[in-house]
Every structure is written in structure tokens, then in C-alpha cells.
Amino acid sequence: MNTNPLDRGSIEQNLLQADTAALLLALVEDTGDDVLLEEYRPYISNPLTLSEDFSEEARQRIARLVAERFVGGGLRGESITSAPDRFRRLSEEAAQRHVEERELDLFRKEMGLLEDAFVDWAGERPAQTDQYRVIIVGAGLSGIATAIHLKRMGINFTIFDRYDGAGGTWLVNTYPGCAVDILSHYFSYSFRRKNDWTSYYSPQPEVLQYLREVVAEFGLEEHIRFGTTVKSAKFDEGTQRWMVHVEDRGGGAARRGRVLRVRSGRPERPQHPRPARHGPVPGAGRPLGGLGPGYRCHR
Numbered sequence: 586m587n588t589n590p591l592d593r594g595s596i597e598q599n600l601l602q603a604d605t606a607a608l609l610l611a612l613v614e615d616t617g618d619d620v621l622l623e624e625y626r627p628y629i630s631n632p633l634t635l636s637e638d639f640s641e642e643a644r645q646r647i648a649r650l651v652a653e654r655f656v657g658g659g660l661r662g663e664s665i666t667s668a669p670d671r672f673r674r675l676s677e678e679a680a681q682r683h684v685e686e687r688e689l690d691l692f693r694k695e696m697g698l699l700e701d702a703f704v705d706w707a708g709e710r711p712a713q714t715d716q717y718r719v720i721i722v723g724a725g726l727s728g729i730a731t732a733i734h735l736k737r738m739g740i741n742f743t744i745f746d747r748y749d750g751a752g753g754t755w756l757v758n759t760y761p762g763c764a765v766d767i768l769s770h771y772f773s774y775s776f777r778r779k780n781d782w783t784s785y786y787s788p789q790p791e792v793l794q795y796l797r798e799v800v801a802e803f804g805l806e807e808h809i810r811f812g813t814t815v816k817s818a819k820f821d822e823g824t825q826r827w828m829v830h831v832e833d834r835g836g837g838a839a840r841r842g843r844v845l846r847v848r849s850g851r852p853e854r855p856q857h858p859r860p861a862r863h864g865p866v867p868g869a870g871r872p873l874g875g876l877g878p879g880y881r882c883h884r
């Protein structure tokens with residue numbers, strides 16, 4: 586068996602697992618040839634799902650063409666950002682809709698074409714920043730991202746989370762088959778991309794593991810107060826500070842902060858199906874499974 590990873594056949598086999606629409610657009614971008622796009626445009630559908638509308642023959646043909654180009658050294662390797670109009674046009678083909686100018690930078694970030702994935706000061710860091718403390722509620726995906734940007738900008742912050750670990754949704758939902766239901770790619774931050782997801786729709790443990798790695802890598806643990814619930818928050822006009830009442834196992838305490846960022850998510854706790862009040866319950870007598878807060882179990 587040929588195990589050379591650059592063997593055309595094995596590249597082709599691996600490409601067959603990729604999103605055909607994405608491959609097609611990459612090929613069109615690289616060759617500058619729109620003929621294939623014209624031929625297969627009707628099969629590009631929802632950009633958030635695998636392109637299941639392509640026939641098996643089309644999938645194989647596109648994978649083969651990309652593999653041939655790759656092995657033949659034909660890839661131009663030029664950044665598409667050097668042709669803004671073409672970037673917009675192909676983005677619209679991918680999204681299957683009009684794309685606003687302001688969305689294009691987001692797309693570039695997602696594609697790893699922009700270096701400045703971090704928020705930063707426009708000029709010097711203002712000295713009064715030292716007086717600031719930001720209180721973040723929630724150590725889920727959004728709280729973690731907020732904290733990382735603040736840390737890089739040198740702004741003090743504390744995260745409060747009622748759970749004993751980071752991850753939010755991905756910490757507490759552990760039911761069998763729990764997985765993301767949009768591309769795994771969207772679950773890695775633009776500033777800390779993960780390109781080796783094991784699956785198109787990654788399972789919960791993998792997302793949680795990624796989030797834990799990010800928390801450790803950016804040194805966030807020391808800023809997080811786990812097992813601490815924010816019970817109330819009130820803005821004090823006099824001091825121009827938020828007065829936040831928190832409670833942990835040791836009791837309650839008041840915390841003050843200049844800015845409050847609520848990153849407490851939506852219901853992340855698993856909901857168990859409730860039997861109907863009247864009439865026969867379908868499947869009565871059989872054990873019921875908790876399927877998470879309304880999300881599908883698995884793809």
C-alpha cells in the first residue's frame with residue numbers, strides 16, 4: 586500500500602471527505618476558470634452543510650481535478666485577497682446570497698487570510714486603562730473570547746462562572762452523541778484556529794478539550810472564579826461602577842467593575858422531555874433520554 590501522503594490517489598481519497606462546494610470554489614479561484622463553476626453552480630446549496638446535492642460523479646471529478654492540480658504543482662498559491670472583486674464574487678457564490686462589504690473581513694478572518702485576528706488599541710494603550718476592571722459573566726465560548734481580547738489589551742478582568750470548569754454549554758452537555766450542528770470549523774476562534782477536527786460535526790468532548798486548551802494557553806484560569814454565581818448586577822451612577830453580587834459555596838460577596846459583559850449564553854443545561862399532561866404518552870413505559878436544550882443528538 587502506498588502511504589506517501591503526497592500520492593495523488595490518497596490526496597484524492599482524502600479530498601472526497603471535504604465539502605465539494607468549497608473544493609470547487611478553491612479550484613475555480615486557483616485556475617481562474619469559471620467554466621466548472623457554471624456547470625456545478627446549481628449544486629452549491631446551504632454553505633453550512635455538506636454539499637450533498639453534488640452527484641457522486643461530480644464529487645469524484647472535482648476531488649480528482651484538485652488533486653491533479655496539487656500534485657502537478659499547478660497551484661498558484663496566490664492569495665485571493667489580491668483580487669478583491671473576485672474574492673467578493675466567490676464569497677457570494679459560497680454563501681449563495683449578496684454579501685455586504687463589512688462581512689468580507691469576517692470571511693477573510695475565517696479563512697485565515699487576515700493576520701490581525703485580535704482586537705487591539707488603535708493607538709497607545711490609554712494610561713487610565715489601569716483603573717478599569719471588567720466583569721464577565723460566563724466562561725463559555727463567548728466569555729473566553731472576550732477575556733482573551735481583554736488580556737491582550739492589558740485590561741483587568743474577572744470571569745464568574747457558576748460551574749466548576751470552563752466551557753459552558755460544552756461542559757454540561759455530555760449526553761451520548763452530543764455534537765456541534767454547524768461545521769466544526771466555526772467552533773475554533775479566528776485567533777486560535779484548529780484545523781484538525783476529527784469530524785465535520787465534532788463531538789462534545791472534542792469541543793470541550795479545545796476550549797480547555799485555549800483557556801490554559803492564554804492563561805485565563807487565574808482570572809476565573811469558578812463555582813460562583815452572579816446573583817444581581819446594578820449600575821451605580823455615583824461611582825460609575827457596576828455593583829455585582831456574587832455567591833459561591835462560601836457565601837455572598839459584592840464585586841465592583843467598570844464594565845459588565847454578560848456572556849451567560851442561552852439555556853445551556855440539558856432539558857428532559859416532559860410527558861404531556863393529558864392523553865396517552867407516545868412510547869410510554871420506555872426509558873426517555875435527555876436530548877439537550879433542543880439540539881439534535883448527532884449527525
Ligand SMILES: Cc1cc2nc3c(=O)[nH]c(=O)nc-3n(C[C@H](O)[C@H](O)[C@H](O)COP(=O)(O)OP(=O)(O)OC[C@H]3O[C@@H](n4cnc5c(N)ncnc54)[C@H](O)[C@@H]3O)c2cc1C
Binds near residue numbers: 764767813848
Ligand atoms: C448540544 C448543543 C449543540 C450546539 N450546537 C451549536 C452549533 O452547532 N452552532 C452554534 O452556533 N451553537 C450551537 N449551540 C449553542 C451553544 O450555546 C453555542 O455554541 C455556544 O456554546 C454558546 O456559548 P456562550 O459562551 O455564549 O454560552 P454558554 O456556553 O451557555 O456559556 C454561558 C456560561 O455562563 C455561565 N452563567 C450563566 N449565568 C450565570 C450566572 N448568573 N452566574 C455565573 N455564571 C453564569 C454558565 O454557567 C455558562 O458556563 C449548541 C448548544 C448545544 C447545547
